[in-house]
Amino acid sequence: VKRITTHILQEMKNRGEKIAMLTAYDYSMAAIVDNAGMDIILVGDSASNVMAGHETTLPITLDQMIYHASSVVRAAKRALVVVDLPFGSYQGNSKEALNSAIRIMKEAGAHAVKMEGGIEIAESVSRILTAGIPVMGHLGLTPQSIYKFGTYTVRAKQEAEAQKLREDALKLQELGCFGIVLEKIPAKLAKEVSESVQIPTIGIGAGRHCDGQVLVIHDMLGINDGFKPRFLRQYSNLFEQMNGAIKNYIGDVKSKSFPNEQEQY
Numbered sequence: 001v002k003r004i005t006t007h008i009l010q011e012m013k014n015r016g017e018k019i020a021m022l023t024a025y026d027y028s029m030a031a032i033v034d035n036a037g038m039d040i041i042l043v044g045d046s047a048s049n050v051m052a053g054h055e056t057t058l059p060i061t062l063d064q065m066i067y068h069a070s071s072v073v074r075a076a077k078r079a080l081v082v083v084d085l086p087f088g089s090y091q092g093n094s095k096e097a098l099n100s101a102i103r104i105m106k107e108a109g110a111h112a113v114k115m116e117g118g119i120e121i122a123e124s125v126s127r128i129l130t131a132g133i134p135v136m137g138h139l140g141l142t143p144q145s146i147y148k149f150g151t152y153t154v155r156a157k158q159e160a161e162a163q164k165l166r167e168d169a170l171k172l173q174e175l176g177c178f179g180i181v182l183e184k185i186p187a188k189l190a191k192e193v194s195e196s197v198q199i200p201t202i203g204i205g206a207g208r209h210c211d212g213q214v215l216v217i218h219d220m221l222g223i224n225d226g227f228k229p230r231f232l233r234q235y236s237n238l239f240e241q242m243n244g245a246i247k248n249y250i251g252d253v254k255s256k257s258f259p260n261e262q263e264q265y
């Protein structure tokens with residue numbers, strides 16, 4: 001199979017073919033996602049929430065991200081593997097940011113990194129790009145800054161914030177990013193940005209006009225029982241299905257129906 005590259009993603013935008021992106025954090029899930037034909041697998045810092053049970057993405061460390069990413073890379077035969085630089089690993093200075101990105105590329109074997117923010121992180125983005133590491137931007141709702149905003153509601157509804165986002169998107173393109181995630185912003189703004197930049201935009205809660213879409217796999221498979229924001233389309237209810245299977249197993253053990261004669265040596 002031919003590996004998806006940032007160059008192929010650009011061609012997809014140019015010919016109007018939408019880009020499919022989904023998160024994965026471990027080998028087995030990533031193998032299923034890759035086999036299904038996903039274009040991009042994101043090793044998101046949402047691992048902090050869905051894998052580790054933290055309330056925010058802030059606690060996950062660079063070492064933990066590298067562990068998740070290396071597992072995903074071993075499974076991904078076709079997808080481009082993008083890895084989030086976690087909170088605290090790139091905001092300090094550009095040298096530190098570059099070291100973090102190099103560790104992700106070297107120790108995990110990732111293909112690209114993703115970073116939250118616009119003009120504020122321009123120097124770090126630029127330095128990482130100079131080292132030949134592809135960078136994906138992330139604008140709109142940026143969960144690593146949750147304590148600055150206080151809520152996970154829709155971003156850039158006010159003109160001042162919308163204008164900053166437009167400028168940030170152009171800046172990220174100018175720096176050389178190969179794509180930008182747009183999280184939880186009005187569909188109209190996402191459409192404008194997607195048309196104003198040449199590079200692909202990947203939306204989550206940003207409407208249908210983005211060049212691609214991304215979701216957290218636990219959310220779209222319905223593994224997280226309670227999480228049902230408007231933007232989420234749930235393609236399965238694995239919580240129910242797994243719960244049923246596990247209860248059946250417990251019942252079979254208790255009732256002594258498992259293992260049976262054929263299931264023993």
Ligand code: KIV
Nearest residue numbers: 023044045046181214
């Ligand atoms: O960490 C993550 O899963 C993400 C996506 C929601 C874009 O950054």
Ligand code: NA
Nearest residue numbers: 044045046084
């Ligand atoms: Na993230």
